[in-house]
Amino acid sequence: MSAVADGVPCELLNWSVARAAGVEIFVRRDDLLPAWGQGNKFYKLYYNLQALPSDAVCVSFGGPYSNHLHALALVAQKMCVHSVGIVRGYAGKSLTPTLADAQAAGMQLVFVSRRDYARYSAPQVDAGRHAWCQDKIGIRDRPLHIIPEGGANAEGLCGAQVLAERILAQPIVGPGRALHALWLAVGTGTTLAGLVNGIGGDARVQQVVGVPVIGPHPEQGYHPLSESIKDRCGINSRWRLETGFSLGGYAKTTPEYLAFLQDFYRETGVQLDHVYTGKLFWALRSGLISGSIERGTRLLAMHTGGLQGLRGLQGQ
Ligand SMILES: Cc1ncc(COP(=O)(O)O)c(C=O)c1O
Incomplete structure (x- = not known):
């Protein structure tokens, strides 16, 4: 930029x-x-997406009305990056308009318990987060770029x-x-x-x-x-x-x-x-x-x- x-x-x-x-x-x-x-989202996401290898998957976290997941889905679509949204405690419910937009933009949605969410979504890296994400998403053969909730990383x-x-x-x-x-x-x-x-x-x-x-x-x-x-x-x-x-x-x-x-x-x-x-x-x-x-x-x-x-x- x-x-x-x-x-x-x-x-x-x-x-x-x-x-x-x-x-x-x-x-x-x-x-x-x-x-x-x-808003401020594009600024927080830009450097996260800009230098990713072409086969990388961008993963992040948010609630059912998350501005961050919504923006990530749209920016990732624009930059031709596969995105995954890990959603806090919303399994089995019909999609909110926010999640429906994200899915329509190509984001893969994964619903997890509030407990798991609290453990893995924060900026402080949990040692087991990468393996947990691979497991939840079901992708093991591509690099994952994991962004904490709200785009709160370097x-x-x-x-x-x-x-x-x-x-x-x-x-x-x-x-x-x-x-x-x-x-x-x-x-x-x-x-x-x-x-x-x-x-x-x-x-x-x-x-x-x-x-x-x-x-x-x-x-x-x-x-x-x-x-x-x-x-x-x-x-x-x-x-x-x-x-x-x-x-x-x-x-x-x-x-x-x-x-x-x-x-x-x-x-x-x-x-x-x-x-x-x-x-x-x-x-x-x-x-x-x-x-x-x-x-x-x-x-x-x-x-x-x-x-x-x-x-x-x-x-x-
Ligand atoms: C609309 C809006 N304004 C302000 C903020 C706050 O930004 P930050 O998390 O960087 O404090 C957010 C969250 O990212 C947001 O969605």
Whole structure:
């Protein structure tokens, strides 16, 4: 991937809450790209798929509405790579729209127990994972490239670093136009860590702020994701987590939050998903109303896609 401005729109958000707070919010619209290249996923997958031998099989993990598996299926199809999605605890049920799309794109789906999933899907490599995958998938004569859940590996980190270069090449971050902060939703923290590494000491983006979508309300500001992010981009003032906005955990919602997503779409024309980008703007709303995001702040929020996952909400 070359580090040129990529033409992804960075639009000034027309949102009354931001106007009232005197804060300028731009939104990077990676959600507007074609389905196979949408959001942050393409960046995390690119280096995983780019240098594979032609007979290799790319294997990864996700839940029944996983954005990651959905994206992997589409990108792998585009790059003519055979992909396998190992799905958490969904055996015997009819396919969700997400899994049906993945299968239609050529992904082989393998359903496993929640216990096995928890053991083998994490970034920390389990010594028996390769053999377990061979066994589950039924492929022994081809090389397997195994990507942990959410694309949280070294290749994913490198891809997210390229995303930083693309942001720095955008006209909204030109000379004398520094951003006080770059905000994004955080799942595994890979995108955040890659962005922090890619921005490095460039003063045009002063801080990267992540809104975790997992985990309970943390005590004393500590969040379990902090450790794994620190391991990948160090401890420094160039990033922080804005915690307390997961609404109790992954994909959790409340009636007030769902009403917010609808109002936001109606007012700004920007559709959010309930799992990631909705939580990001939910946190921003809180900061704007409380004044913790100061008047005069200029920030960029990442629309990292994930709109396909809204079909999970409709299914509830
Ligand atoms: C739409 C969307 N936004 C943000 C994220 C968070 O990315 P990361 O896991 O790199 O923190 C994800 C998950 O990959 C996602 O699907």
